Amino acid sequence: MKIKYIFIALILFVLPSAASFAQEKTATALPDISFIGEAGLNSSINAAGDRDASFSFDGFEINAMGYMHPDVRADFVAGAHSHDGSIEFEVEEAYATFSNLPFSTSIKAGRKLMDFGRINHIHSHEWLFLSSPLIYADFIGEHSLIGDGASIDALLPLSFFVNVQAGIWRAAAHEHEEGEEHDHAFSPSGDLYNLRLWSSFETGESSELELGLSGLKGHGLHYLEHTDRIEIAGTDLTWKLWLSAYSRLMLMAEAMYLERQVPSGTFGSWGAYAYLGYKIDKQWEAAVKYDWSETPGPERSKSSAISIIDSYYMTESLKLRAEYSYCPETETHTGLLKVIYGIGPHTHPLQ
Amino acid sequence: MEKIWMAFLMVLVPLSLIADQLKVVCTTAEIADIVKNVGGDRVNAIWLMDGRQDPHSVEPRPSMVMKVKNADAVAVIGMDLDIWMDGIIRASKNPVVQKGAPGYIDLSSRIKKLEVPQGKVDGSMGDVHIYGNPHYQLDPANGVVMAESIKEALSALRPNDAVLFRANCTLYVRNLEAKIAGWKKRMAALKDISVLPTHNCWLYFVEAFGLKSAGYLEQKPGIAPSPGELAALAEKMKKDGTGLIFAEPFYPSGSVDKISAMTGAKTVRIPSSALGVPEADTYINLFEYDIGAIEKALK
Numbered sequence: 001m002k003i004k005y006i007f008i009a010l011i012l013f014v015l016p017s018a019a020s021f022a023q024e025k026t027a028t029a030l031p032d033i034s035f036i037g038e039a040g041l042n043s044s045i046n047a048a049g050d051r052d053a054s055f056s057f058d059g060f061e062i063n064a065m066g067y068m069h070p071d072v073r074a075d076f077v078a079g080a081h082s083h084d085g086s087i088e089f090e091v092e093e094a095y096a097t098f099s100n101l102p103f104s105t106s107i108k109a110g111r112k113l114m115d116f117g118r119i120n121h122i123h124s125h126e127w128l129f130l131s132s133p134l135i136y137a138d139f140i141g142e143h144s145l146i147g148d149g150a151s152i153d154a155l156l157p158l159s160f161f162v163n164v165q166a167g168i169w170r171a172a173a174h175e176h177e178e179g180e181e182h183d184h185a186f187s188p189s190g191d192l193y194n195l196r197l198w199s200s201f202e203t204g205e206s207s208e209l210e211l212g213l214s215g216l217k218g219h220g221l222h223y224l225e226h227t228d229r230i231e232i233a234g235t236d237l238t239w240k241l242w243l244s245a246y247s248r249l250m251l252m253a254e255a256m257y258l259e260r261q262v263p264s265g266t267f268g269s270w271g272a273y274a275y276l277g278y279k280i281d282k283q284w285e286a287a288v289k290y291d292w293s294e295t296p297g298p299e300r301s302k303s304s305a306i307s308i309i310d311s312y313y314m315t316e317s318l319k320l321r322a323e324y325s326y327c328p329e330t331e332t333h334t335g336l337l338k339v340i341y342g343i344g345p346h347t348h349p350l351q
Numbered sequence: 352m353e354k355i356w357m358a359f360l361m362v363l364v365p366l367s368l369i370a371d372q373l374k375v376v377c378t379t380a381e382i383a384d385i386v387k388n389v390g391g392d393r394v395n396a397i398w399l400m401d402g403r404q405d406p407h408s409v410e411p412r413p414s415m416v417m418k419v420k421n422a423d424a425v426a427v428i429g430m431d432l433d434i435w436m437d438g439i440i441r442a443s444k445n446p447v448v449q450k451g452a453p454g455y456i457d458l459s460s461r462i463k464k465l466e467v468p469q470g471k472v473d474g475s476m477g478d479v480h481i482y483g484n485p486h487y488q489l490d491p492a493n494g495v496v497m498a499e500s501i502k503e504a505l506s507a508l509r510p511n512d513a514v515l516f517r518a519n520c521t522l523y524v525r526n527l528e529a530k531i532a533g534w535k536k537r538m539a540a541l542k543d544i545s546v547l548p549t550h551n552c553w554l555y556f557v558e559a560f561g562l563k564s565a566g567y568l569e570q571k572p573g574i575a576p577s578p579g580e581l582a583a584l585a586e587k588m589k590k591d592g593t594g595l596i597f598a599e600p601f602y603p604s605g606s607v608d609k610i611s612a613m614t615g616a617k618t619v620r621i622p623s624s625a626l627g628v629p630e631a632d633t634y635i636n637l638f639e640y641d642i643g644a645i646e647k648a649l650k
Binding site for chain 1: 403404405407408410411412413414416417420438439441442443444445446449451473474478573574601603
């Protein structure tokens, strides 16, 4: 509820103030503020002929960023997301970055998207696809993994790019109501330790290969009730070839192995996805994605999906994306059409 | 034995010079060219993008981070044109090149800026840069201002070489000013010809050489024209007698070809940044190539 009031305060006081200052061309100490929204159409049909089609408002984010010291920056991301038909408010990220520390290190402290895997640290509206890769949905959960804690990252003193990041986090556990049955959704929870190594090599004047290794150790969602320990190891590869000013070929692949220890035993699950995208020109991008994953835990099931994705970038802050997916196990066809829009200052982060 | 010592020295002296060179990472090829001219052999300048790329759409790469990590200075166009450099600089964790540090050289700081918006700016106006039109390098007189800024920044970083930087800068500016006089003379013959640039990046060029402009193909910066806008523009071009369209080599041909077909105006593909074509390999050769291509198109 408090978060709702923070939102209202932001909208009522901070933003109009920022706008009026901007109009008066007065020097300000206000942070950079931007909004990002997402809405669209979802439709699906399965083998039994069950159809579902709906318009969805998927939510929006408010981002604020500013420096408190030449070497200390604050980032704040609050989101309102549609969840089972209702809008939920949450602070997705609120952290400070302490830069320019000895040995090319920096420290981030607060709440943030954990630097795990190739895409967990990237906000989903900046992904190259609409639906979460199955390994992320099965191993990480319905939403990206967010933790409260701190991380340190270092750029290693080598002739090529190697960035190492290690963090200690706490993620919310699932608390059972009396009489509630365990659901099968899974997500790492409690005290979590993560490590990510991200390296990159130039493979030509216009191409670059990125390799990543990720590790996560901690608990599963139900660790408060019973033993639920997990370890996840992942590896990823991204190869980009820039063909002209606007066209680019991109191959991205990621695999993960999760080992989960619960009272009924220790279970290992694999999952992977591969994405091949071609940015045709300044505005159009076409891609295919193949997903395969095993759900973690005793009731293991396998699922896969093939997706075709088409994106149209109207401007830097407005894009339309269509995605068609087919899941052979359930014989389900899914269609998504989204508009992703933003206002306010935009950035070009390295990610 | 003497020969061995001589050979040893011949290798050692150039190596020591290289080791002592200031490493400057520039966002564009023309900045790197001016840095090389001012810095001489005391500077090793590299660039991250050239004229084959759209400066608005550069994708930051990890390899760029390594170049900035090992740099003594970075030189940027500024005014948010090379905003993609901000993330690279932050990721490099190199304290000497962060914004505000002596190794961060923003070449826009002393430029007389055009099209600085007043009041509120938003997407309804297209891709408007809030600090003004950032394509100032296309007025060669701004090359003089850029060279002076580079001289001062390098001198602050290496006071012992300040005399050399001053001498190199004077020589370069003298050469550039002589070229400018020649280019203006050549372009004076084209003063009555109306041109249509694709994007407002050509504003500084049009102003510098006193050309007549029928506006821009993009009615709002960064936004492709609608069929209605194209039709209205074609009418205006016919009325003004616009005979030439300026387009960068990477600019999508769709609307350029359409307006050319509607009006009969010739299209000349000219780079707005060095190395957009191999012949435009320096800042001076960028203007040599562009002006030569315009003259050729009008023959």
